[in-house]
Amino acid sequence: MSEPSYAIRMGRDEAEGNPSITAAMDQALAWLDAHAIESGYPFKAEDFALVARIGEDEAGILTGLVNYRWMYIKLLAIHPEHRRKGLGGGLLERAEKLARALDCIGIWLDTYAFQGPDFYPRHGFVECGRIKDYPLGHDRLFFEKRL
Numbered sequence: 001m002s003e004p005s006y007a008i009r010m011g012r013d014e015a016e017g018n019p020s021i022t023a024a025m026d027q028a029l030a031w032l033d034a035h036a037i038e039s040g041y042p043f044k045a046e047d048f049a050l051v052a053r054i055g056e057d058e059a060g061i062l063t064g065l066v067n068y069r070w071m072y073i074k075l076l077a078i079h080p081e082h083r084r085k086g087l088g089g090g091l092l093e094r095a096e097k098l099a100r101a102l103d104c105i106g107i108w109l110d111t112y113a114f115q116g117p118d119f120y121p122r123h124g125f126v127e128c129g130r131i132k133d134y135p136l137g138h139d140r141l142f143f144e145k146r147l
Contacts, residue, residue: 041068045067046065046066046067048063048064048066048098049061049063049064050063050094050098052082052087052091054082058079059078059079059081060076060077060082060087060090060091061076061077061091062075062077062091062092062094063075064095064109066099066102069103069104069106070104070106070107071095071102071106071107071108072108073095074109076088076091076092088119093123095107096145099147105146105147106144106145106146106147107125107144107147108128108142108143108145109142109143110141111140111143112134112135112138112139112141113138113139113140113141114138117141120143121143123145124145125143125144125145126144126145127141127142127143128142128143128144129142130142
């Protein structure tokens with residue numbers, strides 16, 4: 001076997017005509033998926049999005065995916081004009097209803113200590129992990145809620 005060579009692909013490289021980061025990610029996922037199938041645990045992730053509207057305007061969005069009977073919340077964002085009006089809690093409530101309808105056993109997510117870490121525990125989530133200094137001076141928090 002010859003010595004491997006390594007290449008770094010960064011987002012800024014796209015404009016310089018270097019190989020696509022998306023193509024590299026797609027290839028990596030294909031390899032991982034093949035291994036998961038061989039192991040008896042094929043990926044069956046399904047993306048979803050919930051949107052809260054006030055009139056015709058999008059006021060909040062929750063996105064995620066469901067895989068292995070767990071829901072992962074990727075993003076929860078509320079338009080600045082509509083924060084602290086219950087929309088985040090409403091989106092979490094609807095995500096939980098969806099998770100139950102899909103026979104999930106739990107929901108998990110990650111956030112940062114500077115983004116309202118008390119919000120999720122108020123909705124029944126418990127901290128299940130933490131990375132200190134991510135970003136420096138703050139922590140990245142992981143929460144779960146068993147259904």
